[in-house]
Amino acid sequence: MTAQEEQAILTAATGAVSLLQALAPTLQAIAATGNISDSQQASVKAINDALRGPLSGPEWQLSR
């Protein structure tokens, strides 16, 4: 695999990884305290609301 191919894969995965990374602090806080604060709940809800939108982007198009 070339460096360009590797970079293309990394770029493609960035969006979803960022989403998961946004959830990570919430999960760490839950694990540490057992309490899910208002802001942590709001973060999960905001992401969920954003995912209600239409599925766009070439990755959602069938290959054939």
Place this chain on the structure above:
Amino acid sequence: MKIKSVFISVLLLVAPLSFIGCNGTLDPTGVYAGDKTLYNADLTYNAAYAAVDTFLKYETANRGTAAAPASVTASADELRLKWPAIKDAYFATRDAYSANKSNSNLTSFTKALADVSTILTTASGYIAATSITPTK
């Protein structure tokens, strides 16, 4: 190696989401108003979307190469066909349950969530498999 670590990081974050959420106590003043069923379900849905989206982007970026052979494309297309119905069912039953927490609404919501959990497991498995392929 970077690629493998990215996908492993996805797996490490995705896998425990639906389990860790169950252990916490919701602050009742939050947007979920103490409803752990709704909170855990949304957490699981968010993780499932991230896993599916990650795999589909990987397949799209590598289609036609050794990193994404026909079998990977077929798996991706299967998810592309399944996800819209799973998404629609999730939000329809979620909203119904949120508005009226009856037993029948909870049953429908739980059923839709089970489909979300199944596809989370499926997509995570695909990610695990494809993360190995580019490094061979």
